[in-house]
Amino acid sequence: MPPKRQSTDTPGNASKKSKPAASNTDEPVIPRGKRWSKVSGSANADDGYRLQISKPEAYAYLCLCKPLHDRGESEDVWDEEDDEDEDEETADKEKQPACDYGETCVCLKPAAEHPEHPWVITRAATHKLNTLRIMGSLRDPDGFGMYTYNDHFGYGLVELAQNLILDFEEAKGDWKAVGRGDADPLFQVDDGEGVAALINTLGIMFLTMLSTLEREGLLKPDSEVKSVGVVMAAFIRLIAADIGPDFGIEGDGLDKKLLAYAKKQNIELKGLSDIESELEEPRAEAEEIVIPAADANNGDPWAWQKALADYKKQYGPTIGGDKLDITTWTSAERKKASFDKKDPLNKKMIDAIKEGLIMQPA
Ligand SMILES: [Zn+2]
Numbered sequence: 001m002p003p004k005r006q007s008t009d010t011p012g013n014a015s016k017k018s019k020p021a022a023s024n025t026d027e028p029v030i031p032r033g034k035r036w037s038k039v040s041g042s043a044n045a046d047d048g049y050r051l052q053i054s055k056p057e058a059y060a061y062l063c064l065c066k067p068l069h070d071r072g073e074s075e076d077v078w079d080e081e082d083d084e085d086e087d088e089e090t091a092d093k094e095k096q097p098a099c100d101y102g103e104t105c106v107c108l109k110p111a112a113e114h115p116e117h118p119w120v121i122t123r124a125a126t127h128k129l130n131t132l133r134i135m136g137s138l139r140d141p142d143g144f145g146m147y148t149y150n151d152h153f154g155y156g157l158v159e160l161a162q163n164l165i166l167d168f169e170e171a172k173g174d175w176k177a178v179g180r181g182d183a184d185p186l187f188q189v190d191d192g193e194g195v196a197a198l199i200n201t202l203g204i205m206f207l208t209m210l211s212t213l214e215r216e217g218l219l220k221p222d223s224e225v226k227s228v229g230v231v232m233a234a235f236i237r238l239i240a241a242d243i244g245p246d247f248g249i250e251g252d253g254l255d256k257k258l259l260a261y262a263k264k265q266n267i268e269l270k271g272l273s274d275i276e277s278e279l280e281e282p283r284a285e286a287e288e289i290v291i292p293a294a295d296a297n298n299g300d301p302w303a304w305q306k307a308l309a310d311y312k313k314q315y316g317p318t319i320g321g322d323k324l325d326i327t328t329w330t331s332a333e334r335k336k337a338s339f340d341k342k343d344p345l346n347k348k349m350i351d352a353i354k355e356g357l358i359m360q361p362a
Contacts, residue, residue, distance in 0.1 A: 030054060035166060035320050039350070041138045041327035044358045049131040053124045061111035061226050062126065064119040065099050067234070067271040111226060118270045120226050134360045135160055138325045143361030144344040146326065146337040155324055161198055162320035168205050169308065194315055199239075201311040203254040206235055208304040210261055211294040219265045232258050233269040240275065240282055255279075259286035327353050 030050045036043030052058055102108045111120040139156025141148045210232070213219040219228065239255040259282055262269050272279060292301035312319055322328045331343045331350070338344055345353075353359065 033166075033170070035163070035322070037322050037325075037328040039328060039354050040322045040325055041353055041359055042135050042322040042325045044353065044356050045131045045134045045138075047356065048358050049127050052127045058122065058124040058127065060123050061120040062108045062123055063106040063111050063114050063117045064121055065105035065107045067119050067230065119230060121230075122227065125227070132160055134358060135163075135325070137360040138327055140361065141326065141337065144326050144334070145339050146334065146344060147339065148337045152324060158194065158198060159320060159322070159324050161202060162315075165201060165205060165308065165311070166320045168209070197311060197314065200254075201307050203235075203239070204302050204304055204307040207254070207257060207261075207302040208300070210258075211292070211301050214261075214265065215294040219261070219267065221266050221268065229262070229268045229270050232262055232267060233271050236269065236279070236282075237272060237275060240278055253282075253285065253289070256282045256286040256289055257291070259283055260289040260291055264291050327359075 030047065032043055032047060036046065099105050099107060106114060106117060108126075111117065136153075136157060137143055139159065140153045142153075210219060210228075213223070213225060213228065218225050236255045236258050239258075259269075259279070261267070263286065292298060294301055326334060327345065331345070334343045334345065335341055349359065
């Protein structure tokens with residue numbers, strides 16, 4: 001199918017306005033990161049995302065009617081779940097009203113209007129999920145009518161997760177940048193080579209983020225970072241129930257460390273009741289874990305810098321970027337891999353990408 005313009009929640013279709021050269025004086029000029037190619041749909045999407053999160057309203061909390069792991073099947077943006085468990089869950093689901101993405105359910109309503117509602121996400125996180133979805137589609141040869149090699153898409157997701165690491169690195173401890181928008185999408189990554197090392201690195205990144213929040217006094221029950229208990233729980237679910245020892249990350253005990261953090265700071269972990277039996281052992285082992293102090297004398301308690309250096313040494317030195325984004329390829333490269341030997345992007349589309357248009361395959 002040919003690529004088309006995206007029509008998501010990004011106002012005004014986010015075409016040229018997200019490009020610095022568009023010189024729209026109402027909007028801040030956000031310099032493009034060095035990791036991107038000159039012509040790159042990913043870079044355009046990232047520009048659009050960073051423009052969105054430069055606005056104060058990006059950090060408002062919105063409700064989700066159900067937790068992220070239980071969204072059911074749909075193509076919608078906050079719906080990340082594979083539907084393989086659908087049958088087992090049907091009985092449960094019938095008891096709950098259906099999610100209609102905010103028509104009648106509570107999705108995307110301001111959390112401030114529903115203070116008791118447990119499932120919240122920042123607007124920035126919804127933008128990040130959208131952006132990752134777009135970036136993922138640009139790394140999927142099928143969507144372009146192309147065959148490149150097996151696992152192109154899987155490697156593409158790894159590239160996206162590596163970009164999250166670069167985002168974290170660039171944020172340099174800015175808790176607003178690291179603590180609110182970026183954690184949820186980690187759970188989308190489930191494929192590709194080196195995924196265990198990647199998830200370990202992301203896990204240390206997440207622990208480092210928690211220590212940053214702790215140092216700022218924001219890791220506590222009534223924290224203004226309202227989604228922390230939801231995101232921690234999602235990470236625990238990912239490791240304890242969804243990934244587990246098959247990926248070789250059990251030894252690092254990330255789930256246990258998160259449980260220990262939650263206990264230490266009295267954080268309510270939301271949405272784990274269905275896997276409580278799988279958490280018995282990690283909970284018991286979490287009792288033994290001493291969370292390193294996050295104070296001025298210990299700026300890197302989880303040895304993030306070493307973890308990052310090790311990861312880059314093994315999988316880098318360059319990580320992330322947009323090499324697997326098909327819009328960054330030359331026309332000749334795309335033609336060669338295309339089923340009909342034509343470039344799936346015509347001149348108009350290529351020009352639009354050059355101008356900053358955010359696009360994705362249909
Ligand atoms: Zn809903």
